[in-house]
Amino acid sequence: MFVELNNLLNTTPDRAEQGKLTLLCDAKTDGSFLVHHFLSFYLKANCKVCFVALFQSFSHYNIVGQKLGVNLTVARERGQLVFLEGLKSSVDVFFQTQEEPHPLQFLREANAGNLKPLFEFVREALKPVDSGEARWTYPVLLVDDLSVLLSLGMGAVAVLDFIHYCRATVCWELKGNMVILVHDSGDVEDEENDILLNGVSHQSHLILRAEGLATGFCRDVHGQLRILWRRPSQPTAQRDQSLTYQYKIQDKSVSFFAKGMSPAVL
Amino acid sequence: VTLSEGARAGIGRELGMLDSLLSFGGLVLLRDSVEWEGRSLLKALVKKSALCGEQVHILGCEVSEEEFREGFDSDINNRLVYHDFFRDPLNWSKTEEALPGGPLGALRAICKRTDPGPITIALDSLSWLLLHLPCTTLCQALHAVSHQDSCPGDSFPVGKVSVLGLLHEELHGPGPVGALSSLAQTEVTLGGTKGQASAHILCRRPRQRPTDQTQWFSIFPDFSLDLQEGPSVESQPYSDPHIPPVSKNARAGTRKCSLGSGQRGENKSCRGWGWGGF
Numbered sequence: 001m002f003v004e005l006n007n008l009l010n011t012t013p014d015r016a017e018q019g020k021l022t023l024l025c026d027a028k029t030d031g032s033f034l035v036h037h038f039l040s041f042y043l044k045a046n047c048k049v050c051f052v053a054l055f056q057s058f059s060h061y062n063i064v065g066q067k068l069g070v071n072l073t074v075a076r077e078r079g080q081l082v083f084l085e086g087l088k089s090s091v092d093v094f095f096q097t098q099e100e101p102h103p104l105q106f107l108r109e110a111n112a113g114n115l116k117p118l119f120e121f122v123r124e125a126l127k128p129v130d131s132g133e134a135r136w137t138y139p140v141l142l143v144d145d146l147s148v149l150l151s152l153g154m155g156a157v158a159v160l161d162f163i164h165y166c167r168a169t170v171c172w173e174l175k176g177n178m179v180i181l182v183h184d185s186g187d188v189e190d191e192e193n194d195i196l197l198n199g200v201s202h203q204s205h206l207i208l209r210a211e212g213l214a215t216g217f218c219r220d221v222h223g224q225l226r227i228l229w230r231r232p233s234q235p236t237a238q239r240d241q242s243l244t245y246q247y248k249i250q251d252k253s254v255s256f257f258a259k260g261m262s263p264a265v266l
Numbered sequence: 267v268t269l270s271e272g273a274r275a276g277i278g279r280e281l282g283m284l285d286s287l288l289s290f291g292g293l294v295l296l297r298d299s300v301e302w303e304g305r306s307l308l309k310a311l312v313k314k315s316a317l318c319g320e321q322v323h324i325l326g327c328e329v330s331e332e333e334f335r336e337g338f339d340s341d342i343n344n345r346l347v348y349h350d351f352f353r354d355p356l357n358w359s360k361t362e363e364a365l366p367g368g369p370l371g372a373l374r375a376i377c378k379r380t381d382p383g384p385i386t387i388a389l390d391s392l393s394w395l396l397l398h399l400p401c402t403t404l405c406q407a408l409h410a411v412s413h414q415d416s417c418p419g420d421s422f423p424v425g426k427v428s429v430l431g432l433l434h435e436e437l438h439g440p441g442p443v444g445a446l447s448s449l450a451q452t453e454v455t456l457g458g459t460k461g462q463a464s465a466h467i468l469c470r471r472p473r474q475r476p477t478d479q480t481q482w483f484s485i486f487p488d489f490s491l492d493l494q495e496g497p498s499v500e501s502q503p504y505s506d507p508h509i510p511p512v513s514k515n516a517r518a519g520t521r522k523c524s525l526g527s528g529q530r531g532e533n534k535s536c537r538g539w540g541w542g543g544f
Binding site: 161172201228242 | 300301303305328330332333352353354355356358393397398434436437439461
Protein backbone atom coordinates (compact mmCIF):
# COMPACT_ATOMS: atom_id res chain seq x y z
CA MET A 1 0.00 0.00 0.00
CA PHE A 2 1.08 3.57 -0.48
CA VAL A 3 1.63 5.36 2.80
CA GLU A 4 1.28 8.81 1.26
CA LEU A 5 -2.14 7.90 -0.09
CA ASN A 6 -3.17 6.71 3.37
CA ASN A 7 -2.12 10.09 4.72
CA LEU A 8 -4.22 11.92 2.14
CA LEU A 9 -7.21 9.75 3.00
CA ASN A 10 -6.48 10.00 6.72
CA THR A 11 -6.68 6.27 7.22
CA THR A 12 -4.56 3.26 8.19
CA PRO A 13 -5.24 -0.49 8.00
CA ASP A 14 -5.98 -0.68 11.70
CA ARG A 15 -8.46 2.19 11.83
CA ALA A 16 -10.28 2.16 8.52
CA GLU A 17 -14.00 2.94 8.49
CA GLN A 18 -16.35 0.09 7.78
CA GLY A 19 -19.50 -0.16 5.70
CA LYS A 20 -18.12 2.08 2.94
CA LEU A 21 -18.08 1.96 -0.85
CA THR A 22 -15.04 3.48 -2.55
CA LEU A 23 -15.16 4.20 -6.28
CA LEU A 24 -11.93 4.25 -8.24
CA CYS A 25 -12.13 5.89 -11.62
CA ASP A 26 -9.50 6.49 -14.27
CA ALA A 27 -9.73 8.75 -17.28
CA LYS A 28 -7.01 9.05 -19.93
CA THR A 29 -4.60 7.22 -17.66
CA ASP A 30 -4.11 3.91 -15.88
CA GLY A 31 -5.65 3.93 -12.42
CA SER A 32 -4.74 0.36 -11.56
CA PHE A 33 -2.19 1.56 -8.99
CA LEU A 34 -5.20 2.40 -6.83
CA VAL A 35 -6.46 -1.17 -7.11
CA HIS A 36 -3.08 -2.52 -6.01
CA HIS A 37 -3.05 -0.05 -3.12
CA PHE A 38 -6.40 -1.13 -1.73
CA LEU A 39 -5.71 -4.82 -2.28
CA SER A 40 -2.55 -4.64 -0.18
CA PHE A 41 -4.24 -2.24 2.28
CA TYR A 42 -7.06 -4.61 3.14
CA LEU A 43 -4.89 -7.75 3.17
CA LYS A 44 -2.62 -6.01 5.68
CA ALA A 45 -5.74 -5.04 7.65
CA ASN A 46 -6.38 -8.79 8.01
CA CYS A 47 -9.65 -8.54 6.11
CA LYS A 48 -11.33 -11.36 4.22
CA VAL A 49 -11.03 -10.17 0.63
CA CYS A 50 -13.04 -11.28 -2.38
CA PHE A 51 -11.37 -9.99 -5.53
CA VAL A 52 -13.39 -10.11 -8.75
CA ALA A 53 -10.50 -9.58 -11.16
CA LEU A 54 -11.81 -9.14 -14.67
CA PHE A 55 -8.95 -7.14 -16.14
CA GLN A 56 -5.64 -8.85 -15.35
CA SER A 57 -4.36 -12.29 -14.43
CA PHE A 58 -3.66 -13.54 -10.93
CA SER A 59 0.07 -13.54 -11.55
CA HIS A 60 0.00 -9.88 -12.55
CA TYR A 61 -1.66 -8.81 -9.30
CA ASN A 62 0.63 -11.12 -7.35
CA ILE A 63 3.82 -9.66 -8.86
CA VAL A 64 2.73 -6.11 -8.06
CA GLY A 65 1.42 -7.17 -4.66
CA GLN A 66 4.81 -8.56 -3.69
CA LYS A 67 6.34 -5.15 -4.35
CA LEU A 68 3.81 -3.73 -1.92
CA GLY A 69 4.50 -6.34 0.73
CA VAL A 70 1.68 -8.87 0.24
CA ASN A 71 1.76 -12.40 -1.18
CA LEU A 72 -1.51 -13.23 -2.92
CA THR A 73 -0.62 -16.94 -3.23
CA VAL A 74 -0.17 -17.27 0.52
CA ALA A 75 -3.29 -15.19 1.19
CA ARG A 76 -5.33 -17.43 -1.08
CA GLU A 77 -3.97 -20.63 0.41
CA ARG A 78 -4.81 -19.61 3.96
CA GLY A 79 -8.32 -18.60 2.99
CA GLN A 80 -7.96 -14.84 3.38
CA LEU A 81 -8.26 -14.13 -0.34
CA VAL A 82 -10.95 -15.46 -2.67
CA PHE A 83 -9.84 -14.64 -6.19
CA LEU A 84 -12.11 -14.84 -9.24
CA GLU A 85 -9.78 -14.71 -12.24
CA GLY A 86 -12.11 -13.50 -14.97
CA LEU A 87 -9.71 -14.15 -17.85
CA LYS A 88 -9.42 -17.81 -16.88
CA SER A 89 -12.98 -18.37 -15.63
CA SER A 90 -14.55 -16.97 -18.78
CA VAL A 91 -13.07 -19.89 -20.70
CA ASP A 92 -13.96 -22.47 -18.02
CA VAL A 93 -17.61 -21.47 -18.14
CA PHE A 94 -17.97 -23.01 -21.60
CA PHE A 95 -16.56 -26.39 -20.49
CA GLN A 96 -18.70 -26.83 -17.40
CA THR A 97 -22.04 -28.57 -17.48
CA GLN A 98 -24.96 -26.21 -17.58
CA GLU A 99 -26.31 -27.50 -14.27
CA GLU A 100 -23.30 -26.23 -12.38
CA PRO A 101 -23.76 -22.59 -11.37
CA HIS A 102 -20.92 -20.34 -12.44
CA PRO A 103 -20.37 -16.70 -11.44
CA LEU A 104 -19.86 -15.72 -15.08
CA GLN A 105 -22.82 -17.75 -16.24
CA PHE A 106 -24.19 -14.81 -18.21
CA LEU A 107 -21.51 -15.41 -20.85
CA ARG A 108 -23.28 -18.50 -22.15
CA GLU A 109 -26.80 -17.11 -21.92
CA ALA A 110 -28.24 -15.33 -24.93
CA ASN A 111 -30.32 -12.91 -22.89
CA ALA A 112 -28.73 -12.78 -19.48
CA GLY A 113 -30.94 -10.48 -17.45
CA ASN A 114 -28.92 -10.11 -14.31
CA LEU A 115 -25.69 -10.89 -12.45
CA LYS A 116 -27.34 -12.84 -9.66
CA PRO A 117 -24.89 -15.82 -9.99
CA LEU A 118 -21.95 -13.42 -9.61
CA PHE A 119 -23.58 -11.85 -6.56
CA GLU A 120 -24.16 -15.27 -5.03
CA PHE A 121 -20.50 -16.09 -5.60
CA VAL A 122 -19.49 -12.93 -3.71
CA ARG A 123 -21.96 -13.58 -0.93
CA GLU A 124 -20.73 -17.13 -0.50
CA ALA A 125 -17.08 -16.02 -0.52
CA LEU A 126 -17.56 -13.39 2.19
CA LYS A 127 -20.18 -14.98 4.42
CA PRO A 128 -18.98 -15.41 8.00
CA VAL A 129 -17.63 -18.85 8.78
CA ASP A 130 -19.04 -20.52 11.85
CA SER A 131 -15.92 -21.06 13.89
CA GLY A 132 -15.11 -20.44 17.51
CA GLU A 133 -13.05 -17.34 16.86
CA ALA A 134 -13.32 -14.60 14.21
CA ARG A 135 -10.23 -15.05 12.03
CA TRP A 136 -10.61 -11.97 9.86
CA THR A 137 -11.52 -8.39 10.80
CA TYR A 138 -14.26 -7.66 8.22
CA PRO A 139 -15.05 -8.58 4.61
CA VAL A 140 -14.00 -6.58 1.57
CA LEU A 141 -15.12 -6.83 -2.06
CA LEU A 142 -12.73 -5.56 -4.71
CA VAL A 143 -13.74 -5.37 -8.40
CA ASP A 144 -11.36 -4.56 -11.30
CA ASP A 145 -12.93 -3.36 -13.46
CA LEU A 146 -16.69 -3.03 -13.63
CA SER A 147 -16.71 -1.59 -17.14
CA VAL A 148 -15.63 -4.98 -18.48
CA LEU A 149 -19.09 -6.32 -17.67
CA LEU A 150 -20.58 -3.79 -20.08
CA SER A 151 -18.16 -4.95 -22.76
CA LEU A 152 -19.30 -8.52 -22.13
CA GLY A 153 -22.89 -7.60 -22.93
CA MET A 154 -24.49 -6.73 -19.61
CA GLY A 155 -26.60 -3.61 -19.41
CA ALA A 156 -25.70 -0.76 -17.08
CA VAL A 157 -28.81 -1.24 -14.93
CA ALA A 158 -28.02 -4.94 -14.45
CA VAL A 159 -24.49 -4.07 -13.33
CA LEU A 160 -25.85 -1.38 -10.99
CA ASP A 161 -28.24 -3.95 -9.52
CA PHE A 162 -25.29 -6.26 -8.89
CA ILE A 163 -23.44 -3.47 -7.07
CA HIS A 164 -26.62 -2.65 -5.14
CA TYR A 165 -26.99 -6.20 -3.87
CA CYS A 166 -23.28 -6.43 -3.04
CA ARG A 167 -23.55 -3.16 -1.11
CA ALA A 168 -26.60 -4.40 0.80
CA THR A 169 -24.77 -7.60 1.76
CA VAL A 170 -21.14 -6.56 2.13
CA CYS A 171 -21.50 -2.99 3.44
CA TRP A 172 -24.80 -3.08 5.30
CA GLU A 173 -25.28 -6.67 6.46
CA LEU A 174 -21.64 -7.68 7.02
CA LYS A 175 -20.30 -4.18 7.82
CA GLY A 176 -17.54 -4.61 5.28
CA ASN A 177 -16.18 -2.40 2.52
CA MET A 178 -16.25 -2.34 -1.26
CA VAL A 179 -13.73 -0.94 -3.70
CA ILE A 180 -14.87 -0.74 -7.31
CA LEU A 181 -12.95 0.48 -10.34
CA VAL A 182 -14.90 1.90 -13.27
CA HIS A 183 -13.08 3.10 -16.32
CA ASP A 184 -14.15 6.45 -17.79
CA SER A 185 -13.64 6.14 -21.50
CA GLY A 186 -14.47 9.79 -22.11
CA ASP A 187 -16.61 8.72 -25.05
CA VAL A 188 -19.65 10.96 -25.08
CA GLU A 189 -21.56 8.33 -27.06
CA ASP A 190 -20.97 5.60 -24.47
CA GLU A 191 -24.21 6.21 -22.57
CA GLU A 192 -24.14 2.86 -20.80
CA ASN A 193 -20.73 3.53 -19.27
CA ASP A 194 -21.85 7.01 -18.22
CA ILE A 195 -24.90 5.57 -16.47
CA LEU A 196 -22.73 2.97 -14.77
CA LEU A 197 -20.11 5.49 -13.67
CA ASN A 198 -22.62 8.03 -12.39
CA GLY A 199 -24.79 5.35 -10.81
CA VAL A 200 -21.89 3.92 -8.80
CA SER A 201 -20.76 7.46 -7.97
CA HIS A 202 -24.08 8.22 -6.33
CA GLN A 203 -23.76 5.07 -4.21
CA SER A 204 -20.19 5.86 -3.15
CA HIS A 205 -18.83 7.31 0.07
CA LEU A 206 -15.44 8.13 -1.44
CA ILE A 207 -14.42 8.73 -5.05
CA LEU A 208 -10.80 8.63 -6.23
CA ARG A 209 -10.45 9.79 -9.82
CA ALA A 210 -7.09 9.43 -11.55
CA GLU A 211 -6.76 11.62 -14.62
CA GLY A 212 -4.09 12.12 -17.19
CA LEU A 213 -2.63 15.60 -17.43
CA ALA A 214 -4.42 17.89 -19.85
CA THR A 215 -1.04 18.94 -21.24
CA GLY A 216 -0.08 15.38 -22.12
CA PHE A 217 2.73 13.06 -21.04
CA CYS A 218 5.20 14.24 -18.43
CA ARG A 219 8.16 12.25 -17.12
CA ASP A 220 7.93 13.58 -13.57
CA VAL A 221 4.16 13.95 -13.17
CA HIS A 222 2.13 10.94 -14.24
CA GLY A 223 -1.31 12.30 -13.54
CA GLN A 224 -3.55 13.95 -11.01
CA LEU A 225 -5.80 12.42 -8.41
CA ARG A 226 -9.08 13.99 -7.39
CA ILE A 227 -10.54 12.88 -4.06
CA LEU A 228 -14.22 13.47 -3.31
CA TRP A 229 -15.81 12.56 0.00
CA ARG A 230 -19.56 11.96 -0.30
CA ARG A 231 -22.38 11.00 1.99
CA PRO A 232 -20.76 11.84 5.30
CA SER A 233 -22.46 10.21 8.24
CA GLN A 234 -23.28 13.64 9.54
CA PRO A 235 -23.78 16.68 7.32
CA THR A 236 -21.72 19.70 8.29
CA ALA A 237 -22.15 23.36 7.55
CA GLN A 238 -18.98 23.76 5.54
CA ARG A 239 -16.24 21.32 4.73
CA ASP A 240 -13.66 20.61 2.09
CA GLN A 241 -15.37 17.95 0.03
CA SER A 242 -12.77 17.52 -2.65
CA LEU A 243 -9.00 17.66 -2.96
CA THR A 244 -6.74 17.43 -5.99
CA TYR A 245 -3.15 16.21 -6.03
CA GLN A 246 -0.68 15.30 -8.72
CA TYR A 247 1.31 12.11 -8.46
CA LYS A 248 4.30 10.20 -9.73
CA ILE A 249 4.37 6.40 -9.74
CA GLN A 250 7.68 4.83 -8.78
CA ASP A 251 8.75 1.22 -8.54
CA LYS A 252 7.31 0.48 -5.11
CA SER A 253 5.58 3.68 -4.13
CA VAL A 254 3.58 6.64 -5.36
CA SER A 255 4.42 10.17 -4.33
CA PHE A 256 1.74 12.84 -4.13
CA PHE A 257 2.19 16.59 -4.21
CA ALA A 258 0.17 19.74 -4.70
CA LYS A 259 -0.45 20.84 -8.28
CA GLY A 260 2.63 22.45 -9.73
CA MET A 261 4.77 21.39 -6.78
CA SER A 262 6.55 18.41 -8.30
CA PRO A 263 10.05 18.06 -6.86
CA ALA A 264 11.37 17.99 -10.41
CA VAL A 265 9.92 21.44 -11.04
CA LEU A 266 10.92 23.12 -7.78
CA VAL B 267 -26.73 50.11 7.05
CA THR B 268 -30.02 49.01 8.59
CA LEU B 269 -32.84 47.49 6.61
CA SER B 270 -36.37 48.85 6.44
CA GLU B 271 -39.20 46.74 7.83
CA GLY B 272 -40.41 46.03 4.33
CA ALA B 273 -36.96 44.86 3.23
CA ARG B 274 -36.62 42.67 6.31
CA ALA B 275 -40.02 41.14 5.63
CA GLY B 276 -39.04 40.54 2.02
CA ILE B 277 -35.86 38.77 3.08
CA GLY B 278 -37.88 36.73 5.53
CA ARG B 279 -40.18 35.58 2.71
CA GLU B 280 -37.22 34.75 0.48
CA LEU B 281 -35.37 32.89 3.22
CA GLY B 282 -38.54 30.87 3.83
CA MET B 283 -38.94 29.62 0.25
CA LEU B 284 -36.81 26.53 0.85
CA ASP B 285 -38.38 26.20 4.25
CA SER B 286 -41.93 26.20 2.83
CA LEU B 287 -41.48 23.79 -0.07
CA LEU B 288 -44.06 21.38 1.29
CA SER B 289 -46.78 23.94 2.01
CA PHE B 290 -48.67 23.42 -1.24
CA GLY B 291 -48.36 19.67 -1.73
CA GLY B 292 -47.78 17.98 -5.03
CA LEU B 293 -44.53 16.66 -6.44
CA VAL B 294 -41.29 18.27 -5.28
CA LEU B 295 -38.36 17.22 -7.46
CA LEU B 296 -34.95 17.31 -5.74
CA ARG B 297 -32.32 17.24 -8.49
CA ASP B 298 -28.86 16.45 -7.18
CA SER B 299 -25.52 15.52 -8.68
CA VAL B 300 -22.45 13.50 -7.77
CA GLU B 301 -20.77 16.53 -6.27
CA TRP B 302 -23.84 17.99 -4.54
CA GLU B 303 -25.80 15.17 -2.96
CA GLY B 304 -29.45 15.71 -2.18
CA ARG B 305 -30.23 13.08 0.43
CA SER B 306 -29.38 15.40 3.30
CA LEU B 307 -31.91 17.96 2.03
CA LEU B 308 -34.44 15.17 1.50
CA LYS B 309 -33.99 14.13 5.12
CA ALA B 310 -34.25 17.74 6.27
CA LEU B 311 -37.59 18.11 4.48
CA VAL B 312 -38.75 14.77 5.88
CA LYS B 313 -37.93 15.99 9.36
CA LYS B 314 -39.84 19.21 8.74
CA SER B 315 -42.93 17.27 7.67
CA ALA B 316 -42.71 15.04 10.71
CA LEU B 317 -42.39 18.05 13.01
CA CYS B 318 -45.57 19.47 11.46
CA GLY B 319 -47.41 16.35 12.58
CA GLU B 320 -47.70 14.78 9.14
CA GLN B 321 -47.41 11.08 8.53
CA VAL B 322 -44.27 10.45 6.50
CA HIS B 323 -43.74 7.43 4.28
CA ILE B 324 -40.29 6.60 2.95
CA LEU B 325 -39.87 4.39 -0.11
CA GLY B 326 -36.27 3.41 0.56
CA CYS B 327 -34.55 1.93 -2.48
CA GLU B 328 -30.98 3.23 -2.22
CA VAL B 329 -29.93 3.19 1.41
CA SER B 330 -30.75 0.98 4.36
CA GLU B 331 -33.43 1.92 6.85
CA GLU B 332 -30.76 2.37 9.52
CA GLU B 333 -28.79 4.77 7.36
CA PHE B 334 -31.89 6.79 6.47
CA ARG B 335 -33.03 7.08 10.08
CA GLU B 336 -29.52 8.02 11.26
CA GLY B 337 -29.45 11.51 12.69
CA PHE B 338 -33.16 11.70 13.53
CA ASP B 339 -34.26 11.62 17.14
CA SER B 340 -36.86 9.16 18.37
CA ASP B 341 -39.73 11.66 18.02
CA ILE B 342 -39.05 11.97 14.31
CA ASN B 343 -38.32 8.29 13.76
CA ASN B 344 -41.61 7.32 15.38
CA ARG B 345 -43.44 9.29 12.68
CA LEU B 346 -41.60 7.68 9.79
CA VAL B 347 -43.00 4.62 8.05
CA TYR B 348 -40.16 3.00 6.12
CA HIS B 349 -40.96 0.77 3.16
CA ASP B 350 -37.80 -1.28 2.62
CA PHE B 351 -36.87 -1.76 -1.02
CA PHE B 352 -33.14 -1.71 -0.28
CA ARG B 353 -32.40 -5.17 1.06
CA ASP B 354 -33.93 -7.24 -1.73
CA PRO B 355 -35.62 -4.98 -4.29
CA LEU B 356 -35.65 -7.56 -7.08
CA ASN B 357 -36.58 -10.54 -4.88
CA TRP B 358 -33.32 -12.39 -5.56
CA SER B 359 -33.62 -14.11 -2.20
CA LYS B 360 -36.99 -15.64 -3.24
CA THR B 361 -38.31 -15.28 0.27
CA GLU B 362 -41.72 -14.21 1.42
CA GLU B 363 -40.24 -11.03 2.89
CA ALA B 364 -40.31 -9.12 -0.39
CA LEU B 365 -43.04 -6.47 -0.41
CA PRO B 366 -45.76 -7.46 -2.89
CA GLY B 367 -46.37 -5.12 -5.78
CA GLY B 368 -43.00 -3.45 -5.52
CA PRO B 369 -42.60 0.29 -4.96
CA LEU B 370 -45.63 1.24 -7.06
CA GLY B 371 -47.75 -1.21 -5.11
CA ALA B 372 -46.57 0.46 -1.92
CA LEU B 373 -47.43 3.88 -3.37
CA ARG B 374 -50.96 2.74 -4.20
CA ALA B 375 -51.37 1.21 -0.74
CA ILE B 376 -50.31 4.50 0.88
CA CYS B 377 -52.85 6.31 -1.27
CA LYS B 378 -55.66 4.00 -0.21
CA ARG B 379 -55.37 5.20 3.34
CA THR B 380 -58.42 6.14 5.34
CA ASP B 381 -56.68 8.75 7.47
CA PRO B 382 -57.64 12.13 5.95
CA GLY B 383 -54.62 13.97 7.39
CA PRO B 384 -51.81 15.37 5.26
CA ILE B 385 -49.01 13.01 4.36
CA THR B 386 -45.56 13.25 2.85
CA ILE B 387 -44.09 10.51 0.68
CA ALA B 388 -40.32 10.53 0.17
CA LEU B 389 -39.02 8.60 -2.85
CA ASP B 390 -35.40 7.62 -2.26
CA SER B 391 -34.84 7.62 -5.00
CA LEU B 392 -36.88 8.58 -8.01
CA SER B 393 -33.83 7.67 -10.09
CA TRP B 394 -33.92 4.08 -8.90
CA LEU B 395 -37.59 3.86 -9.85
CA LEU B 396 -36.93 5.47 -13.23
CA LEU B 397 -34.16 2.96 -13.99
CA HIS B 398 -36.38 -0.01 -13.17
CA LEU B 399 -39.83 1.05 -14.35
CA PRO B 400 -41.15 2.41 -17.63
CA CYS B 401 -41.16 6.19 -17.54
CA THR B 402 -44.83 6.39 -18.52
CA THR B 403 -45.88 4.01 -15.73
CA LEU B 404 -43.93 5.96 -13.17
CA CYS B 405 -45.26 9.31 -14.37
CA GLN B 406 -48.84 8.04 -14.26
CA ALA B 407 -48.36 6.81 -10.72
CA LEU B 408 -46.77 10.10 -9.61
CA HIS B 409 -49.53 12.13 -11.24
CA ALA B 410 -52.18 10.03 -9.54
CA VAL B 411 -50.56 10.21 -6.12
CA SER B 412 -49.74 13.89 -6.18
CA HIS B 413 -53.12 14.85 -7.64
CA GLN B 414 -55.16 12.56 -5.42
CA ASP B 415 -57.05 10.76 -8.15
CA SER B 416 -55.42 7.36 -7.86
CA CYS B 417 -58.32 5.82 -5.99
CA PRO B 418 -61.42 5.79 -8.15
CA GLY B 419 -64.42 5.06 -6.02
CA ASP B 420 -62.61 5.93 -2.84
CA SER B 421 -65.19 7.70 -0.74
CA PHE B 422 -62.78 8.95 1.88
CA PRO B 423 -61.76 12.61 1.62
CA VAL B 424 -57.99 12.83 1.67
CA GLY B 425 -55.70 15.60 2.84
CA LYS B 426 -52.69 17.25 1.24
CA VAL B 427 -50.17 14.87 -0.29
CA SER B 428 -46.59 15.98 -0.78
CA VAL B 429 -44.25 13.75 -2.76
CA LEU B 430 -40.51 14.36 -2.43
CA GLY B 431 -38.59 12.72 -5.25
CA LEU B 432 -34.78 12.54 -5.19
CA LEU B 433 -33.47 12.54 -8.77
CA HIS B 434 -29.82 12.03 -9.74
CA GLU B 435 -29.65 14.21 -12.81
CA GLU B 436 -26.71 12.54 -14.55
CA LEU B 437 -28.42 9.16 -14.77
CA HIS B 438 -31.22 10.12 -17.11
CA GLY B 439 -31.73 11.62 -20.51
CA PRO B 440 -33.60 14.84 -21.20
CA GLY B 441 -36.84 13.02 -22.09
CA PRO B 442 -37.53 11.32 -18.74
CA VAL B 443 -36.23 14.31 -16.79
CA GLY B 444 -38.46 16.62 -18.79
CA ALA B 445 -41.47 14.39 -18.17
CA LEU B 446 -40.88 14.41 -14.42
CA SER B 447 -40.22 18.13 -14.49
CA SER B 448 -43.57 18.77 -16.14
CA LEU B 449 -45.30 16.87 -13.34
CA ALA B 450 -43.54 18.73 -10.55
CA GLN B 451 -45.06 21.67 -8.74
CA THR B 452 -41.62 22.50 -7.38
CA GLU B 453 -38.13 21.75 -8.63
CA VAL B 454 -35.06 22.14 -6.44
CA THR B 455 -31.72 21.87 -8.20
CA LEU B 456 -28.75 21.50 -5.87
CA GLY B 457 -25.46 23.15 -6.50
CA GLY B 458 -22.97 25.31 -4.75
CA THR B 459 -19.49 26.74 -4.70
CA LYS B 460 -16.48 26.54 -2.40
CA GLY B 461 -18.13 24.07 -0.07
CA GLN B 462 -21.30 26.15 0.29
CA ALA B 463 -24.50 24.48 -0.94
CA SER B 464 -27.25 26.23 -2.84
CA ALA B 465 -30.71 25.29 -4.00
CA HIS B 466 -32.21 26.76 -7.14
CA ILE B 467 -35.95 26.61 -6.50
CA LEU B 468 -38.54 26.79 -9.28
CA CYS B 469 -42.13 26.97 -8.07
CA ARG B 470 -45.21 26.51 -10.20
CA ARG B 471 -48.41 27.43 -8.40
CA PRO B 472 -51.95 27.24 -9.82
CA ARG B 473 -53.11 30.53 -11.29
CA GLN B 474 -49.74 32.15 -10.55
CA ARG B 475 -46.71 32.84 -12.66
CA PRO B 476 -43.80 30.50 -11.92
CA THR B 477 -41.10 31.96 -9.72
CA ASP B 478 -37.53 30.95 -9.19
CA GLN B 479 -34.94 31.75 -6.58
CA THR B 480 -31.53 30.61 -5.45
CA GLN B 481 -31.22 29.92 -1.75
CA TRP B 482 -27.94 29.29 0.06
CA PHE B 483 -28.22 26.85 2.92
CA SER B 484 -26.52 24.29 5.09
CA ILE B 485 -27.86 21.39 7.10
CA PHE B 486 -27.13 20.83 10.76
CA PRO B 487 -26.17 17.38 12.08
CA ASP B 488 -29.73 16.89 13.32
CA PHE B 489 -31.00 17.67 9.77
CA SER B 490 -32.39 21.07 10.62
CA LEU B 491 -32.15 23.55 7.78
CA ASP B 492 -29.90 26.56 8.20
CA LEU B 493 -30.99 29.13 5.65
CA GLN B 494 -28.36 31.70 4.76
CA GLU B 495 -28.58 34.95 2.84
CA GLY B 496 -25.49 34.54 0.76
CA PRO B 497 -25.39 35.99 -2.74
CA SER B 498 -29.10 35.37 -3.31
CA VAL B 499 -31.08 37.03 -6.09
CA GLU B 500 -34.55 38.39 -5.35
CA SER B 501 -37.50 36.28 -6.43
CA GLN B 502 -38.77 37.13 -9.91
CA PRO B 503 -41.23 35.83 -12.50
CA TYR B 504 -39.88 32.84 -14.40
CA SER B 505 -40.20 32.49 -18.15
CA ASP B 506 -41.64 28.96 -18.42
CA PRO B 507 -41.11 27.43 -21.89
CA HIS B 508 -44.47 25.65 -21.55
CA ILE B 509 -46.40 28.93 -21.32
CA PRO B 510 -47.44 30.14 -24.83
CA PRO B 511 -45.92 33.48 -25.95
CA VAL B 512 -47.91 36.65 -25.37
CA SER B 513 -49.52 38.49 -28.29
CA LYS B 514 -47.79 41.45 -30.01
CA ASN B 515 -50.16 43.95 -28.38
CA ALA B 516 -49.42 42.65 -24.89
CA ARG B 517 -45.69 42.30 -25.57
CA ALA B 518 -45.05 46.04 -25.43
CA GLY B 519 -46.55 46.25 -21.95
CA THR B 520 -44.48 43.31 -20.69
CA ARG B 521 -41.18 44.50 -22.07
CA LYS B 522 -40.05 45.47 -18.57
CA CYS B 523 -40.75 41.91 -17.31
CA SER B 524 -38.73 40.32 -20.15
CA LEU B 525 -35.76 42.52 -19.24
CA GLY B 526 -36.11 41.28 -15.65
CA SER B 527 -36.24 37.63 -16.75
CA GLY B 528 -32.95 38.19 -18.57
CA GLN B 529 -31.29 37.83 -15.15
CA ARG B 530 -32.48 34.21 -15.05
CA GLY B 531 -29.12 33.09 -16.44
CA GLU B 532 -27.43 34.23 -13.23
CA ASN B 533 -29.82 32.13 -11.15
CA LYS B 534 -29.01 29.02 -13.20
CA SER B 535 -25.27 29.40 -12.61
CA CYS B 536 -25.52 27.63 -9.27
CA ARG B 537 -26.34 24.18 -10.72
CA GLY B 538 -24.24 21.22 -9.63
CA TRP B 539 -21.18 20.28 -11.68
CA GLY B 540 -21.59 16.54 -11.94
CA TRP B 541 -18.64 14.73 -13.51
CA GLY B 542 -18.00 17.53 -16.00
CA GLY B 543 -16.73 19.89 -13.38
CA PHE B 544 -15.35 17.41 -10.82
